[in-house]
Amino acid sequence: MWRAVVSAGSVTAAARNLQYSPASVSQQVIALQQTVGFPLYRRVGRGIEVTEAGRRFAEETDPLFAESTRLTRIVDAIRSGPRARITIGCPSSIAKEWIPAVLREAVAHHPDLQFDILTNEPFSGADQRRPDIEISSEPGHADPQPVARYRSEHLLDDAYVLVLPQAHPVAEHPTVPVAQLQDLPLLDLDVQGSATGDVIDEVMRAAGITPLYVARADDHYGVRAMVAAGIGVAPLPRLAVRDLPDGLTTRPLVDPVPHRRMVLRIDERIAHLAHISSIRDAFVRVADETAADAEAAGSS
Numbered sequence: 272m273w274r275a276v277v278s279a280g281s282v283t284a285a286a287r288n289l290q291y292s293p294a295s296v297s298q299q300v301i302a303l304q305q306t307v308g309f310p311l312y313r314r315v316g317r318g319i320e321v322t323e324a325g326r327r328f329a330e331e332t333d334p335l336f337a338e339s340t341r342l343t344r345i346v347d348a349i350r351s352g353p354r355a356r357i358t359i360g361c362p363s364s365i366a367k368e369w370i371p372a373v374l375r376e377a378v379a380h381h382p383d384l385q386f387d388i389l390t391n392e393p394f395s396g397a398d399q400r401r402p403d404i405e406i407s408s409e410p411g412h413a414d415p416q417p418v419a420r421y422r423s424e425h426l427l428d429d430a431y432v433l434v435l436p437q438a439h440p441v442a443e444h445p446t447v448p449v450a451q452l453q454d455l456p457l458l459d460l461d462v463q464g465s466a467t468g469d470v471i472d473e474v475m476r477a478a479g480i481t482p483l484y485v486a487r488a489d490d491h492y493g494v495r496a497m498v499a500a501g502i503g504v505a506p507l508p509r510l511a512v513r514d515l516p517d518g519l520t521t522r523p524l525v526d527p528v529p530h531r532r533m534v535l536r537i538d539e540r541i542a543h544l545a546h547i548s549s550i551r552d553a554f555v556r557v558a559d560e561t562a563a564d565a566e567a568a569g570s571s
Contacts, residue, residue, distance in 0.1 A: 277329040360391035360402035364510040373553040408466040411530035421536040426558035431529040432521040435504040448526040453480040456503035459487040474529040
């Protein structure tokens, strides 16, 4: 109740928010003040003013209440057992390249599970449903981005390549310096803002160029189709180009090498459950296989 009073600024407002009577809140605050042995508030007219000690006391309880809430959720998860439906958020490239293998392994061991697969890029607003498990893209040039109440694990660095027609003059070279993109009509995998788009924006700045984008799209399949139609060329992550249409090819981008960091995040309230651990292990395996394939392709 005291935390509510401090947050609302008055006993009356706190009582309204808590759906208690003001008298009940006042009685509890008086009892708390007697217990702690120092003034939490002072009377000002018909209201109260929170003292500095009272405000600090409320602030210092934040970690305690957070841990209490976390423990309650863990107990609920242990009591209820495995969730029948698991939500997984991921970019569309992960949905195609990794999710089938991960789900095949998961249902083989836990046939009662059901899954919702949510696309999390570029749609990452505050109103988006938070998944149980998430594969997130982070710009490789930036520091890792921890998310509260999620355990994070780095899976893979996904380098970018330039997708272009096989007959394009640039395809004659083994690699493409980022600065060379200045002279090419580009297709951008970023309309609403995303980590995948931030990667290219940063390397463009690092190379000191301003790109010419002829079209933008949020989905890499649409971007690849536009490349095939001769509209432009496109920097895309390797995971988005593993099955290119006939007539297209890729060249690694260098100086600097753009890449996105693929991060596995698991809701810490369920991370201890056996079926969640199995899903985590499956993601790690497919990420390791992808990294091995990329290394083999680079050395060939």
